[in-house]
Amino acid sequence: xxxxxxxxxxxxxxxxxxxxxxxxxxxxxxxxxxxxxxxxxxxxxxxxxxxxxxxxxxxxxxxxxxxxxxxxxxxxxxxxxxxxxxxxxxxxxxxxxxxxxxxxxxxxxxxxxxxxxxxxxxxxxxxxxxxxxxxxxxxxxxxxxxxxxxxxxxxxxxxxxxxxxxxxxxxxxxxxxxxxxxxxxxxxxxxxxxxxxxxxxxxxxxxxxxxxxxxxxxxxxxxxxxxxxxxxxxxxxxxxxxxxxxxxxxxxxxxxxxxxxxxxxxxxxxxxxxxxxxxxxxxxxxxxxxxxxxxxxxxxxxxxxxxxxxxxxxxxxxxxxxxxxxxxxxxxxxxxxxxxxxxxxxxxxxxxxxxxxxxxxxxxxxxxxxxxxxxxxxxxxxxxxxxxxxxxxxxxxxxxxxxxxxxxxxxxxxxxxxxxxxxxxxxxxxxxxxxxxxxxxxxxxxxxxxxxxxxxxxxxxxxxxxxxxxxx
Numbered sequence: 001x002x003x004x005x006x007x008x009x010x011x012x013x014x015x016x017x018x019x020x021x022x023x024x025x026x027x028x029x030x031x032x033x034x035x036x037x038x039x040x041x042x043x044x045x046x047x048x049x050x051x052x053x054x055x056x057x058x059x060x061x062x063x064x065x066x067x068x069x070x071x072x073x074x075x076x077x078x079x080x081x082x083x084x085x086x087x088x089x090x091x092x093x094x095x096x097x098x099x100x101x102x103x104x105x106x107x108x109x110x111x112x113x114x115x116x117x118x119x120x121x122x123x124x125x126x127x128x129x130x131x132x133x134x135x136x137x138x139x140x141x142x143x144x145x146x147x148x149x150x151x152x153x154x155x156x157x158x159x160x161x162x163x164x165x166x167x168x169x170x171x172x173x174x175x176x177x178x179x180x181x182x183x184x185x186x187x188x189x190x191x192x193x194x195x196x197x198x199x200x201x202x203x204x205x206x207x208x209x210x211x212x213x214x215x216x217x218x219x220x221x222x223x224x225x226x227x228x229x230x231x232x233x234x235x236x237x238x239x240x241x242x243x244x245x246x247x248x249x250x251x252x253x254x255x256x257x258x259x260x261x262x263x264x265x266x267x268x269x270x271x272x273x274x275x276x277x278x279x280x281x282x283x284x285x286x287x288x289x290x291x292x293x294x295x296x297x298x299x300x301x302x303x304x305x306x307x308x309x310x311x312x313x314x315x316x317x318x319x320x321x322x323x324x325x326x327x328x329x330x331x332x333x334x335x336x337x338x339x340x341x342x343x344x345x346x347x348x349x350x351x352x353x354x355x356x357x358x359x360x361x362x363x364x365x366x367x368x369x370x371x372x373x374x375x376x377x378x379x380x381x382x383x384x385x386x387x388x389x390x391x392x393x394x395x396x397x398x399x400x401x402x403x404x405x406x407x408x409x410x411x412x413x414x415x416x417x418x419x420x421x422x423x424x425x426x427x428x429x430x431x432x433x434x435x436x437x438x439x440x441x442x443x444x445x446x447x448x449x450x451x452x453x454x455x456x457x458x459x460x461x462x463x464x465x466x467x468x469x470x471x472x
Contacts, residue, residue, distance in 0.1 A: 016259050016401055017102075017118040018042035019195065020213055021085040021176040023183045023233040024204030028084035029076050031217045035206065036067050036086045038213040041261060042118075043088035046101040047071070050114035051084035052180045054235065058114055062087075062101045082204070085178040087116035099140030103178070106148045111158060113151075113179045117144040118209055119172035119193040119401040123460045127168060147175060162186065162230055163243040170457050172252065172400035172447075174225075176207055182234040183207065190456055191227035191249040192400050192447055194266045197238065198222055205233045210264040224267055249445035250456045254402050256441050257391045258299045258362045267443070272302045274441040278390040279306025279360060281440040282432055286311055288386050290356040294318030296373060297345075303390040304360035313358070318351045318377065345373060353381030363391045364420070367411035371424040378425070387426040392434045392451040399455070399462050400447065407469050 018039030022028040029051040036047060047070045048062025059079050063070040067088060087102040103114040121127070121143045128138060128146060136149045150165035151158070162177070162184060172192035177184040185207040187195050198206050198219030206219050214221055222238075225231055227247040232239040251267055252259075262272035279302070293315050295304025308315035322344055357377060364370050374385045393412030407413045411420060421429035434451050438444045449455045459466060 016042045016193075016209070016255075017090060017116075018088040018209045019085070019116045019118050019174060019176045019207070020087075020209070021083075021178065021183045021185065021207040022200075022204065022217075023083050023206070024235070025082055025200055025202055028082050029079035031206070032084040032086040033067065033071055033076060034216045035208060035213040036088050038216050038261070039088055039209055040067055042209060042259065043090035046089040046098075047087065048089075048101055048103050048116070049076075049079055049084055049086040050103040050105065050178055051079040051081040052178065053081040053083070055180055056081060058105065058112055058178060058180060060103055060105050060114055062098075062103065064098065064101065083178060083180075083183060085114060085116055085176045085183065097140060100142040100145075102142060102144050104140075104142060104144040104148050106152065108152060110152065111179065113148075113158075113177055115144045115148050115175060115177045117142065117147065117176075118174045118195075119143070119188065120399060121146065121169045121173055122171035122399050122457060122462055123169065124171075125461050143173065144175070147177075159184075159230070159232065159241060163241060166230065166243045170460065174209060182232050185225060185231045185233075186243075187225040187227060187229055189228035189244050189247045190447070191247070191267070191445070192252050192456070194224065194251065194255060194260070196221065196224040197231060197233075205238065207231070207233075210260055210266070212261040212264040215263070221265070248456065250447040251443070251445055252400060252402060253391070253437055253441075253446040253448050253451070254363075254398075256446075257437070259402070262302050267445070269442055275299075275302035275362075275390065276306035276309075277442070278432065278437065278440040279303035279308075280310040281436050282360075282388055282390055282430070283307045283310035286388075286430075288358075288428055290358045290384065290386055292316045292318065292351070292355050293358045293360060294352070296359065296361040297321040299362045300360050300390065303362065304358075307358065307360050307388065307390075311358075316348075316351045318348050318357060318359075318382075319373070320346045320348060322346070345376065347376040347380035347382075349380040352377055355382055356384040357382045357386065359385050359387050359426075361387065361389055363394060364389055364412060364424070365394055366409055367415075367420060367424055370426075374425045384427040385425075386428045387421075387424065387430075389429075389431045391432055391437060392448070393431050394450050396450050396453040397466065398450045399459055400449070400457075402450065 020035040050060035052058040103116040154161040154164040174193040174195040175186040198214040230241040256274040293308035295301045
């Protein structure tokens with residue numbers, strides 16, 4: 001329990017991972033590279049691809065860094081075959097070892113396969129302890145490795161082993177599994193993580209975390225996986241298995257708010273449209289006067305456009321993002337972090353100088369980035385900065401793959417609204433309501449646990465730690 005507590009207390013805000021798979025295409029590894037490139041926003045710390053032919057050996061290559069840093073033409077050429085799966089990863093600092101880079105390979109007397117995963121299994125610690133007592137040896141801490149071990153200890157056909165393993169899991173997950181006979185895609189029973197299928201022009205199929213990846217490989221979207229569904233793709237086509245009928249649809253609200261690319265469609269809802277409508281909803285009850293609307297690039301751009309449309313003010317590009325700067329939160333000192341923000345974002349003085357500005361952003365986690373952006377705008381000459389957030393305040397940690405922080409680090413969980421406004425230096429601050437988010441996105445099938453503390457699964461050991469942190 002102490003190790004689990006330490007893991008919980010070290011959690012930070014991170015993005016999702018991205019999974020992609022191709023079945024029956026002569027350029028499977030190459031197409032997987034391009035598909036993963038479209039998913040690069042979901043993970044920048046590591047990448048990997050596994051490939052094979054029907055009946056052949058599975059080859060895998062993976063490494064730390066961006067996709068283009070890990071792969072080149074020579075490496076892609078070492079991954080022959082018509083079938084492939086790939087993964088881009090974003091992890092906590094303690095989990096960024098090469099052992100956790102995916103896909104995870106299994107070579108055994110029963111079967112050889114590769115597996116990649118997006119999300120988080122909340123009963124993973126309990127299952128790992130159970131498997132270790134039975135003799136399993138883990139190399140890393142990824143949930144993909146846990147699935148691989150669970151498949152190995154179950155009895156029956158490969159499909160039956162996947163079904164039995166998935167029935168033991170609680171939480172959020174989308175898996176893609178490669179054997180030398182088929183590709184399997186799996187979605188959790190709560191529908192928390194997105195995964196869908198597309199058809200390729202040559203007759204093969206692909207699966208992806210987001211539909212934006214299909215454009216680059218000329219894939220034609222077929223459908224999203226259902227909650228609790230396992231899809232098998234082989235030479236005979238698509239086969240569907242329901243590993244449980246105890247299902248619900250609780251898509252992670254942060255997919256629409258922040259994580260997904262605006263050109264993706266998730267469970268029938270276009271992300272750009274969802275964000276634009278959230279901006280319009282936020283503007284409907286606005287009573288503050290201002291001159292222009294700007295968005296914090298990139299995830300807030302769509303919402304800012306909708307806000308400007310509804311309120312009748314010009315939408316301006318008041319902040320410019322430098323796309324060649326790495327992440328700034330890992331810098332060791334406060335001064336370096338502040339310099340990193342200035343490298344990553346620049347205020348356009350000619351746009352904001354002398355103006356009262358509505359600054360639209362998707363969320364506030366710790367408040368430090370918002371504070372620096374408000375400061376940038378005021379240093380550039382903005383006379384007023386009114387911050388509008390197109391989500392509710394983040395008040396609870398997430399255990400479903402969005403690595404938000406502890407209560408202490410979630411600034412909205414420890415400061416009042418007025419205290420937070422003062423902390424970030426804004427002239428005013430307003431969030432959306434939880435109900436408003438679902439209404440603007442056009443669905444009530446959302447997981448909003450990080451906004452209201454209403455978790456849609458049992459939390460197991462994490463729940464005990466959560467209660468102890470809450471009662472501090």
